[in-house]
Amino acid sequence: MKNSIKVERAKKDLTQAKLAELVGVSRQTINAMELGKYVPSTTLALKLAKIFECRVEDIFQLEE
Amino acid sequence: MNKIKLLPRSLRVVGLALVFFCFGLFVTDPEVVFGEMSFLGSEIQSPWKVTVPSLLADDHGETVLFKWEENDISNEILLTLMLLGTYLIAFSKIKEEDEFSYQLRMEAMSQAHLWNGLLLLLANWLFYDGIFLYIMIWGLFSFLLIFSLVFAFKIRNYRKDLSYEE
Structure with missing residues (x-):
């Protein structure tokens, strides 16, 4: 699973810490997701999509 | 999201203190684990010798389901504190x-x-x-x-x- 959290975060001009605060997780969790070390729960994915104002599949894609 | 109910973070410190205390006691006087107390190398009468209920106990070579017996419970207390300490460390919030x-x-x-x-x-x-x-x-x-x-x-x-x- 790859994701574009870093890109979406840059578009919104958010730091990892600010995004973490907005979705209610630790900065460590955002960092692990950006590094591809953690696949979030559906709840967290939906929260991220809401913050980034896009669909979940625009942020997370299955790798070929 | 968490499916495990975790204990407050402050209890981690209590757990660490308990584990260090038990470990320290064990290192300084390992015999306490086996219920024999000593002080400066000489054996002393344990203040923890009490009558306790015992399940599946040995009674003059025979195994009985239940009996009351005299036992030094210092090792039981130590193991209880150690288990409690490790549980507090393992299941307290970070x-x-x-x-x-x-x-x-x-x-x-x-x-x-x-x-x-x-x-x-x-x-x-x-x-x-x-x-x-x-x-x-x-x-x-x-x-x-x-x-x-x-x-x-x-x-x-x-x-x-x-x-x-x-």
Whole structure:
């Protein structure tokens, strides 16, 4: 699973810490997701999509 | 999100204090684990000798279902405190508790289960008689200790990654 959290975060001009605060997780969790070390729960994915104002599949894609 | 109900973070400190206290007592006076107390090398009458209920006890060479017997409960107290301490360490919240730390907790738990099993299996083939009994006593809380160490190691590793930002 790859994701574009870093890109979406840059578009919104958010730091990892600010995004973490907005979705209610630790900065460590955002960092692990950006590094591809953690696949979030559906709840967290939906929260991220809401913050980034896009669909979940625009942020997370299955790798070929 | 968390499916495990965790204890308040402050109890971790209490758990650490209990484990260090029990470990310290064990190192300074290992005999206490077997219920024999000593002071400066000479044996003393334990103040913890009380009448306790005993299930499946030995009664003059016969096994009985229940009987009351005199027992030094200092070792029982020590093991209870040690178990309580390890539980408090293992199941207290960390500073950043969320779904990611929950996953790390689950990973640490499965790895600890594997390592603990391997260590006990090795002990089964390497230690005999009294030493084996001694190892089995440690086996009562080795799982929780290994789990706490693996979990702390994983959290520490991810904290290191935090230097990465943009």
